[in-house]
Every structure is written in structure tokens, then in C-alpha cells.
Amino acid sequence: MTEHRSDLAEQKLSTLTLDGELVEFTKGETIYEIANRHRKEVPTLCYDERLEAFGACRLCVVEVEGIRNPVASCTTAATDGMVIKTSTEAIEKHRKTLLELVASENRNVDVNALSGYSSQEMTILVDRYSARTGRFSGKQSGTSNTGDKNPFILRDYDNCISCYRCVRVCAEREGDYAINVMNRGFHTQIITEFNNDLRDSNCTFCGQCVQTCPTGALGDKKALRDADTEGEIKKTRTICPYCGVGCSVDMLSKGDKIVGIQPAMDGPANEGALCIKGQYAFDFIQNDDRLAKPLVRREDGELHECEWDEALDRAAEGFKKVKDQYGRHAVYGIASGRAPHEAAYTMQKYIRATYGTNYIDNCSRS
């Protein structure tokens, strides 16, 4: 077998000049990574730090002394002694022109922020560069797939800018290769194999393509149900409630309504990844089947809603009665593997402190 794969060659620090300042970098870093680290705000649309750099959008170009044409900083490895300018008049003009082209080509520059984690990237850049000039308005590329009736992923390719982030995240991060690119240039179209609906492809509906899309061409259909709901979008960092991986997510809410989920790109367990359950199976929380009040079984043998005091009194009385009649080993507690620590801790304490037994378990045996 191979040598231990984590054995990396010793890394040596080098230096280059970034906007007049001497900075250190590690061999293998790209100009974009170094500029980003120094908060240069180099614009990008095809860049997702989790993916291999792609060099498609050309917004990240910079000037490198000794090289005639501007270079794409995301795909250019830094070398010792490089002299780089991340923002010159010529480069800014080039960036604005590109954004004017992109803005003109898309049906909507403004998309709802519920579309996805990265959905505002293009809008923000278009505004930063005052690129809503309509200078190039005319033909538009991309054809929306309105036939795919899946309830999760909006495929509004009229807004596609061919950055391929969706295709790349599906391949590089998920390993699913569910989508690919058909045709090139103005006729580029993101499709599944045989152009089927996503349901009939390798797609697992993890939503990663949606969350990396910088234009809202791919949108979170479930979250967008609340596009017109009143209120600001609030993000609350929490952990997914399904399996044991413990993915970090941001729960999106408007007022007291939960409207969607976005992956936390800095989540330590998932680094931005999610699956269909964590991404889309959140609305059980505010489902009408939820228990809104305590229930007690009355003389008619049926469960009836009641106030908390009555229910808690009944709960305690029942336990007292059993304890008095049959002794302290007649009561058993089953804690949840789904509820937080505080639930499990108080459950075991309740049993041990009240009955002096270890008659407590959880659901891990089945």
C-alpha cells in the first residue's frame, strides 16, 4: 500500500507584493486565496472555497507585473516575488463590463434571499459595480426547467450564468454526479443524464447545488413558499436533529415561523454539506399535529386536553401510587436519543434521585 497519505511535504513560506505590501504565503496557495486572506474583496461568481478553482467568471482577474494580460487569481498559483495589483482602473472597468453582461443576460438580478445560501452573490456584485446599465440587453441564455415538479429544487435556468458551481459541488463534494452540462457558450444548459427529472437521476436532494448557486437560478422551493411572508429573515445557528453526524445549520425564520434551513459552511462536522433530511425535513416542527396542550386520560377512557398543573399532578400522583403500592423498583424511565442532553440528564436524575434505582435506559437498544 501507499505511504501514509497525510504525510505532506514540509511547507516553506515565501513572499510576494500584494497592492504594495509584502506578504507571506505558503507554496501552493493561489493569488485569490492570499488576496482573500488579506481582505482584498476580489469579486468572484464561480468561486466556492470548498471546490476546485474553475476560472470561469473572470471577475477575479488581477494584474501581475511582467504578465501582459490580467490573470484569473483563483487559478493562478502564487510564486515567490510576484508583484500583484488586485484593483486598478483597467481591472475595475473590466469587472464592471463583465457584470453588465451578466446582469443583462439574466431575467432577474434580484432574487429572494430564501433562494439559497449564496443566492445574493450576483446581486451584491452588480450593485457594487453599478452594473444595472442595460448596456447589453437583448438575447438571454438558459432555459428554465419548469417541467421538473420536484418539491425541493427550483431549476430556473433563465438565471444561470454557467459558473458550474452546482455541477462541481455535486461531483466534488457529494460524489453523486447527478447533473452535468449540455452544450457550450450561449447554449449552455445544466441537465441530468438523459435530461430526466432530478428524481430519476442520481440526485439525492441534498440541496448543495441550490446552496452554492450565486444567482438563485437554483432555488430552495420549500423556503420560497414563504417569500411573501412578512418579516425579516432571522438566522439561528443550531445542529440538525436527524442522524448522529451533527451537521451545523442555520434555521431561517420570519417572526415565529420557521421558513427554511441553510447549511453552515463553517460547521465543524459537515463543512457546509447537508442531506435531504437536514436540508428539507424541518416543517414537522410547525405541523398542526403538534401537541399544543397536555393530555390526560379521563373516566371515559379517552385522552383530553388539560392545563399543565393538572397533567403534572396526575403524572406525579400515578408514580407515587405505584411507588407506594409496589416499591421503588416498579418505576422505569426511558430517555430519548433525540432530545437534548438536558432531557436525558434530568430523566436519569429523576429516576436515581426519586427512586434510588438505576432503572433508566434510552432507545439505543432498538
Add this chain to the structure above:
Amino acid sequence: MSNPLADMEKPDVIFAIGTNMTECHPVAATRLKRALTDGATMVVVDPRKTRLAKMAHLHLPIRVGSDVALLLAMAHVIQRDGLIDESFIAERTADSEAFLSHIQQFTPEWAAEICEVPAEDIERAGKLYGRGNPSAIYYTLGITEHICGVDNVQSLCNLALMTGNLGLEGGGINPMRGQNNIQGAGDCGAVPANFPGFQPCDNPDNAAKFAKLYGRDSIDAERGITKVTALNEAGKSIHAMLIDGENTVVTDPDKNHCEHALKSLDHLVVIDIFLTETGQLADVVLPATAWGETDGVQANTERRVQRLRKAVEPWGEAKPDWWIVSEIAKRMGTPGFEYESAKDVFNELCELSPIYAGLDWDRIDEGKYHWPVPDKEHPGTPRLHEGEFKNGMKGLFKVIGYRDPAEVISDDFPLWLTTGRRLEAYHSRTQTGRSAGIEYLLSHESLEVHPDDADSLGLVHGGMAKMASARGEIEIQVKVTDKSPKGTVFTSFSFANVPVNILTGSGYDPVTQTAELKVCPVKVTPVA
């Protein structure tokens, strides 16, 4: 897991056994996929042709319940070919002689008969695992939900010990925990064998310590009974139960027995977010807050302790579980439940648990720590067993023999049923079944049957079948697919209208009392 999730991108050889990871832990599986892209080699042991199995360099579709035989033969190959790590065995293990002499008799040819896979493949699996630098083991309930679950796990430990694949980046023995906080439930002491922080109950010092902490004269210095025993004792010695957030009658084996058990109680109190099938049997049902409605803590499969945060106000009058349990305790006159917040409860746990001693509510804000964190200066322990085992102890080899499952196929029940999960559903679907859109992808349950079995049994794709075990029978729609091997059928337990756990429950592991949910002989006949 002995190793952090990040290590899943680093093994040289991946040995995944009894884990349908792309469906049950999809995000963890993405890391294995990246390891494969980087050149790792993967061996998958699973009766079914899962997505993970399709990605493997070597797939061993062993007969359900034959894992021990396979692992013995792999150990045999590793020793025979001199792939053992002599210095690791000498420095860090004990009882190796008995084990190494025991495995000499278990050849790949012997195991091939039991596992129903070619001896050459067993041979190759042993060599791949033995030569990997490092090799990592990943497993899930396909290993534990057997009458020999403990034997299976110890057989995996033997492999890791003999090859020194512990305490290494990208190696280790890595069980993937199935529920978001099943790790935490154990950490918190919600088990009959341990106080919080895995402090054994049968140690009198621990019992005395907790008695004092909890304001009692004494707490039994012996293990309590397990849930399985408690359900068997319902109506006999157990007369009241408090169940928090578990739909026992759907998710547990032998549904009829379980339902009967809960009905024989004098008093059943259920805390949940929905009126589940279990709640419907209760005397009192108490509405708990759900995800996003309360602050709290959970621990993931890599022992990372992370914060849950409240985003919205609770539904109706729902209350946090800890508040509900505390209110019952106060009414019972039990002291020590004057908590005002989840933070109060968690910080008390940290004070009483040696593995959480270095943690508190504020320190876990960013989810950086993997337990054990023995003190405030400690950085946490992403990787266990580096350099030495806990307290300098030795890793013990266990001499294990193969046993048949509790029930084996017969003329009456000629097919093996194995059960599991599906990507789009979670357990009894109380949550995923109430989330819009999921039914577009998974609308009903089905029984996966190999085409040859379908032919010989007269089953048609999409038709209905009757499936019976020694305990009961259900009706289920047939899906003809070669995902299941010939002679084995598969379904999940997610749909209440196809209560497959009426059939299961043939036996339990004698040590853990985990049910043999992965093996159940059945008979399948077409329904006209």
C-alpha cells in the same frame, strides 16, 4: 467513533461493514467518497448492493448474521500472511496468544461456506485491511443489531488490535451513531449501567457519591435492568413508566408484545412532540418543545459537544423536556430540580461528569470540543487511543466463536428478512412524514426482493405480498430488485401501515439486550 469525522477523508483502506452510510449518514459518506477520489481503497460488507457497496473496490454480500465468521477468517489471513503489527501487540495489547492460536483454524474456505461469498474475496478483504496504512473500520447497526452484536464489535476490535490500526489519523474503529443525541443520552447517564460520564453504577463509591449529590441516603450499587427487560416485566414487577421522545411501539421489535407490555402498566406518562402510537396508550401525555424551539446540547458520533439554539417560540404550550421532568420530580418531593434554564442543567452535568469536566455552557458555544475534556486547560480529544489506551490499560483480544442467528431459515420460513433505513425517512416518520415534499420521493413502503426469488415465489413488481414470521404477518408491496441478494428480502420499519416490527424480535444479544433486528426468517407469498 474513535476518530473524528475529518479522518474519514484520510484512510488508505476503508473497511465498511453493516453500514448503509449513503442513506443513513449521508454527510459522513461524502467524506468517504472524497477519500476514494484521493485514492483510498474500500471494502464494503453488506448483504445488499447499497450505493456504498457499488462504490467499493470489493463488495462482500455476506449472508445476514455471518459477520463473525468473516472477521475470524480475515484475522486468519492477516496472521497467516504476516500482516500483524508485532510491536503494537507487544506494547499495547494483552491476551494475544490465545487469540492468535484460536484463529488458525478459521480459514477463508471455512468462512465462505457460512458467509456464502467466495473464499478468494474473504482472502482479499483480509489482505486489504491488513496491509492498509492505515485501515479504518466503519460500522453501524448492521453490526450491533444481532444476538452476537457484542461478538461482532469485539471481532472488529481484534482486527484493529492485531494490525495496530488504533490511535492513528485516518484509522480507528468508528461506529456511526444513528440518532442525533443517542451519544448524549449515554454521556448523560441515561443507561442502567452508568452514572453520567460512564461512571459504573456497580461501583459502590460511585453509587454513594451520586446518592449524596442527589440528596438520598443511597442509590442501588448495582446495574438497573435494561429497557428490554423492563418491557418484559411490564405488569409484573414494572408498573409505571416515564417515556421521553420515543415511539416505542413502532420502533421496537415484536410490536404486539411491546404494545401489550405498555398496556399492562398501571401508569404511563409520555413526553413527546406528537401524539405518537405510544402516546395513545398513555395516561398522561406532555407536550415537549421541538427542534428550534429550545436551547440545549447534543453530542455527535465523533463525541463533539454542540449547542442547539432556540429560533422560534414553542408550539402551543409545549415546554422543554428538562422543565417537564423537573416539574414531575418536584411534585414527587425530589430535591435538586430548581433549574431555570438548559444552561443550569448542562453545567450541573459538567460538574458531575469526568469526561465533561473541562466543559461548560459557554465553552461549547462553537462546538470545538470532543470529549473527554478532563479539565479546563484540556483541548479535547478528537482521536482516542493515541499513544495509549485509557489509563494505560491494555487492549484486550477476545476469543470469539461463530454462532448462528437466533432463528435460521427453514421450510416454514425460507427467506432471510433484514431491516434498515431509507434516505428520505427517519425512523417512524413522525418527523419526515410530516415534512412537505418527502412523499414525492418516498410515498410508501416496499419489500425488496431479488428477481430469482420473485420468480420462484410468484411475486410481481408492484404487487402485494404477505410476509410472515414466527411472530406475525404483514402485507407489503413488492419491489423486484437485485439490490437484495437471492434469498434475502429487505424493508424499512418507517411506515406505520407496514409494521414490520410485528415480525422481528427473534432474539437479543445476551450482554447488551440489543434486538436481532437485522435477521428474521420469513415466508413471503403473493396476495391475490
